[in-house]
Amino acid sequence: MRLSRSLALGLLVVLGTVPALGQPAGRQAVVATVEDDVDVTMGELRDRAERIFYRGVMDPTEQLRIALKEATLERLKGRDFFRLGYDEEPAFLAGLGPRYAEELLVAYYEQTYEEPFLNEDAIRAQHEAMGRVVFYRQIVLRKPPGATPATLAALRETVEEVRRQLDEGASVEALVARYSEDEASVRTGGLMAPVTWERSTRSPMMAVTFRLEPGEALSLDRGDAFVIVVGERVEEVPVPPLAQVRPRIVEVQRGRYSEQANQAYYEERQATVDSTTVRWNDEVVSKIVEWARTPGFFETDYAETVRAHVAESGDAVVFTDSAGELRLSELPRLIGEVLAVSRSSGRHSVLFVRDYLLEAVRADRMVDVALELGLDEELMRPGTPSPVLAEAFEQYYDRKRIEARLPEPTEPALRAFYEAHADSLFYQLPTVYTEVIERETEAEADDVWARLQAGTPFEDASDRRLRRSFGRTRDGEIVARFIQEPPYLGEVAFGLGEGEVTGPVAYDTPEGRRYAVVKATRRLDERQLGFDEVRERVVEAFTEHHRERLAAEVEAELRERYAVEVDEALWARVLGGPQ
Known part of the structure; x- marks a missing residue:
């Protein structure tokens, strides 16, 4: 804003x-x-x-x-x-x-x-700043609706505690897993999209984050939450000519x-x-x-x-x-x-x-x-x-x-839709849900495994656990679900019974070799789901199907009615080459 x-x-x-x-x-x-x-x-x-x-x-x-x-x-x-x-x-x-x-x-x-x-000086200063890209992690402590002064004071104390632990050298990822209440960033260990000069212009928070140095931490009040941002690294990027970006x-x-x-x-x-x-x-x-x-x-x-x-x-x-x-x-x-x-x-x-x-x-x-x-x-x-x-x-x-033209989800219409799509939309493929304790070194993973063998419950062995689920398609391929990454631990997950734990397992990622201890928390067997048990899903899928159909019809009609001219030469340069 x-x-x-x-x-x-x-x-x-x-x-x-x-x-x-x-x-x-x-x-x-x-x-x-x-x-x-x-x-x-x-x-x-x-x-x-x-x-x-x-x-x-x-x-x-x-x-x-x-x-x-x-x-x-x-x-x-x-x-x-x-x-x-x-x-x-x-x-x-x-x-x-x-x-x-x-x-x-x-x-x-x-x-x-x-x-x-x-101001010309300000314009030139901004041009120079375009060569900077800041990578950072964040820890989010949300304010409850209608928070009392006492609640806010307690949250501020938590912020200070997190800052104290950071000053003492605590792992940012560990603090994210323990304290952060933002699910999306928790999945990445708090790592957010890097802040370019362009992003720094979008909000006060991005402007402040853009000035972070590696290891520097700042506490910000976002209105709905207290946010602790920690500089990860700063990279340099080429700066376009001033005349081009002025x-x-x-x-x-x-x-x-x-x-x-x-x-x-x-x-x-x-x-x-x-x-x-x-x-x-x-x-x-x-x-x-x-x-x-x-x-x-x-x-x-x-x-x-x-x-x-x-x-x-x-x-x-x-x-x-x-x-x-x-x-x-x-x-x-x-x-x-x-x-x-x-x-x-x-x-x-x-x-x-x-x-x-x-x-x-x-x-x-x-x-x-x-x-x-x-x-x-x-x-x-x-x-x-x-x-x-x-x-x-x-x-x-x-x-x-679109919305005013959606068909009514009558019982006959829903059952007909279910029958037409039962084999695709309402067929349950085999799925395994897991929790993963991941470490960067084999020694760290061995230490986790040793504590588990000594009787430490899996949930207490680490305050930073990744949730991964895997499915097996009808052609036998294992895929990661709900996240865009290869199914690194898919074979391992399907080899576990519900509640079983295994490890340490070594696997390679673009960031390097990782070691994991894996627990299968839930397994779903392959089967056809009945209409009555998925009726709410049928209503949602029926409505969304017709919404997408009507949206496509409206878009086709609009693109037929009105002219859209694209600067193909510029667009090819933007995309990185002839298209």
């Missing part, structure tokens, strides 16, 4: 509001164009490719191919969205909620305050905090409400506080509650200032369309409610300024520069063209 976008929304911490923001494509090399006027840039494709990596696609070329396909499809849906008039449907507009106002404020901030603040650096510089820009925007926003002349109607404020303390008010009930009160008691003034007034009847629009309250209804104070109302009115008046500049026309169109709105267009389009 770009920091300038948080600032542009001007949200107070006390309100507990969190904007949902993306990163615009900016000025980049254009890889593809839809209907001659909607571009797909290289910067966007790289962003998408990184997210596709976390979907389990490891090949960089395939990541980019998928990214191009998805990006052009998003543009096609956006164009058809407007052709069909979905942008004028009340259900779409209501579903946007405050996101549209947020994006108008972002666009205003970017146009008015970002562009003037570019547009991207300029884009990043525009997206970063500039103290002068922030202060100027803050002052303009604050001035939209004249605090020296604000006069509150305490009786009405007390009524709003009463509602705010009622479960469900901010979540679902605010519109009907306010409407009923206004119908019965009249439309009272909430506050006035020299620039205007806020009436009670406007409150539902402020909550639903201008500034959301993410903190649930509960014991809210008069101060909280007043702060919220002032911020909502400030946002509303700033939205009016943005509308006067015509920024709504820039945003509400095919090829919108707002990734938030582009996603909203696509989601609504999919609801109308």
Whole structure:
């Protein structure tokens, strides 16, 4: 999330509001164009490719191919969205909620305050930093929802304990296995995708991580969790000529905090409400506080509650200032369309409610300024520069063209689907689930084995155990399941009975020889699964089958209706050669 976008929304911490923001494509090399006027840039494709990596696609070329396909499809849906008039449907507009106002404020901030603040020295410094790639590991300690101060204090103590152990030379992988609560990174010993200069521009956490040196550890508060990042190593990569990457650096510089820009925007926003002349109607404020303390008010009930009160008691003034007034009847629009309250209804104070109302009115008046500049026309169109709105267009389009046309999962339809796919989707192949204690040296593995032979339970022999499962296909091939790696221990696993342990077993990986002690925790025999025992899976597979069918039909129709031009020469260079 770009920091300038948080600032542009001007949200107070006390309100507990969190904007949902993306990163615009900016000025980049254009890889593809839809209907001659909607571009797909290289910067966007790289962003998408990184997210596709976390979907389990490891090949960089395939990541980019998928990214191009998805990006052009998003543009096609956006164009058809407007052709069909979905942008004028009340259900779409209501579903946007405050996101549209947020994006108008972002666009205003970017146009008015970002562009003037570019610095040649900063551009050259960023160009030099492009030659650095940082590898790191992370340990994640999640904050429970509604964590009390005592709970947070205990978590901070745990963070300090982890830092102490790191300072004393403890293995990062061991600490990840013991403390980290992020399942994806636990599977890699905490090792994350390396931080390039490009990734460092995406978030404050990545920016800080990008400055790590090998062995250096930092503790970060991510909001939902405390994260300890530890530098693994730093590698150098070739840096493109400054002339080639200058547009991207300029884009990043525009997206970063500039103290002068922030202060100027803050002052303009604050001035939209004249605090020296604000006069509150305490009786009405007390009524709003009463509602705010009622479960469900901010979540679902605010519109009907306010409407009923206004119908019965009249439309009272909430506050006035020299620039205007806020009436009670406007409150539902402020909550639903201008500034959301993410903190649930509960014991809210008069101060909280007043702060919220002032911020909502400030946002509303700033939205009016943005509308006067015509920024709504820039945003509400095919090829919108707002990734938030582009996603909203696509989601609504999919609801109308795909989800609404899904067939009903009736009993006859489900049974017919089961019969057609029983041999493929609902046939249980032989499977073995294992836990693995892996070591880099034979001596370490022998030590683990000796402790097991002396009676130590497998679960106590190591606080770092890998979970691996293996299946045997119908042609006899053993494959690793749920992870993209060769089935190093597959033969060993199938040679074990449930609960049996063996080792140490030596095997070679791209990182070198490894030694493992393996326990088979569960075995599943090969058999045909009956309809009744997999009925829920049949419903899911039936729905997904038809969703994919309809999605393919819609995509084919869109690519037939609209022209997509790809810069084949550039695309071949991006992929590393002629395709």
